[in-house]
Amino acid sequence: MGTETKSNSYTGQISTSGGNPKVMKDSLSLVRQTVNQHSQSNQVQNQLNSNSNSYPNESDNEHDNNSRDIQAKQEDKSRKEAIVPFVPIFVEEADVIQGAKELLKVIRPTWDLSHVEFKSFTDGITNKLVGCFHNEISKLRDENGGSYLPIKTQGLSPVQSEDPVIIEKDDEEFTDDLAADGALVQYSDNVVLVRIYGNKTDLLIDRKAETQNFLLLHTYGLAPSLYATFKNGLVYEYVPGTTLNTDSVLCPEIWPLVARRMAEMHRKVRKHGESSATKPLPMIWKKTQSFLDLVPERFSDAEKHKRVKETFLPIGRLREEFNKLYEYLEALDSPIVFSHNDLLLGNVIYTQSLNTVNFIDYEYADYNFQAFDIGNHFAEMCGVDEVDYSRYPKRDFQLKWLRVYLEEYLQRSHIQSQEVELLYVQVNQFALASHIFWTVWSLLQAEHSTIDFDYVGYAFLRYNEYLARKVEFLSLTAAKNNK
Structure with a gap:
């Protein structure tokens, strides 16, 4: 399964030579024309969005309802008209810069291209990500293996050589000044991100x-804006800021932004043609x-197979465990909302200069139980590369977070x-489903992914935490008669 859709504007042919992907001249013109049209459309839509970001006050309900009706019609129209160019190129994982x-x-x-610098981000455990920076920007801060924090070139000419520069993670000129995230806001048109899907991730996504x-x-x-798709990935707008880590996600300046942003998504988003009365699966x-269904009975790697069989329940029994848990959770009657479903810390971008957070990576976004999205985020506060479940948020923190969310x-x-207590119970119980989900996901990745990550070990951590909690x-039961 690829990213081609009926709305793709490319209809020409391609040819290859010398091992590098090429696009036929006429087809190239068609794609470029659509890219330009798409860019103009994004500018108009960004204006609409910037004019509708304020939250309603109780005294302005009638005015805001009218505004929402107008905005909904504008959004509905933009969804129908959205065209994403498809570029018929396959980017090899081993040569992502050339791609x-x-x-x-x-x-x-x-x-x-001699004015473009490339940054390979390293925090993804499913995909690979490359930042392409044109002209003004040359250095990035990489605090969490994938930071989006830019600064201007200091003492360097825009062009250092004929070949674009690949910035390494340990570059000594990186800055610790978080306030520098504002440097790129005015240059966002000069940056694009290229995401290359991991091997066989189309089985999962x-x-x-x-x-x-x-x-x-x-x-x-x-x-952000989606500029184009290609055979095994996406090209989209750069969001300036810094990915969260296990410390920053607890900062009082940041966590309320995350809570409100998630609530905003849950409250607002509806798929085209679906009413609020619809109850999706x-x-x-x-x-x-x-x-x-996809977890193999025998892993192709003998050592992985041995580790899995010694550690986990047989898949049939793991399915029974999940089904029993799901039956219990479904009865909690948590609202079904459009959810991100993968809010690990690396998928939350904090822009200090604007006092905002943005969520990235929508591979698993879909309708889901409200409490799952929150419980999954709480579980992800414990980290991925270095998981420490003693960092799971304590009750007092959760109650504050959930109150802001509900507001x-x-x-x-x-x-x-x-109301807060009820959601607290639901969120923690749905966190159990999160552990099983990512356990099974990790077992699938262990068989197919080419990324250097111990998926079997990660599955073991998630499964053990499920059993422990x-x-x-x-x-847990909700406290009663609270005011």
């Missing part, structure tokens, strides 16, 4: 749905069942303690 250069020739034909999610969230002002059920989600300032979380 990025070929893509830039199509989507940024006016860019002189519906790439057509991912593209639709990207466009859908962009119309609500909740995602939750993602956690669909995906977990699909993943369980935005329910659009009222007075939230009863009983199961009795504690399922015994």
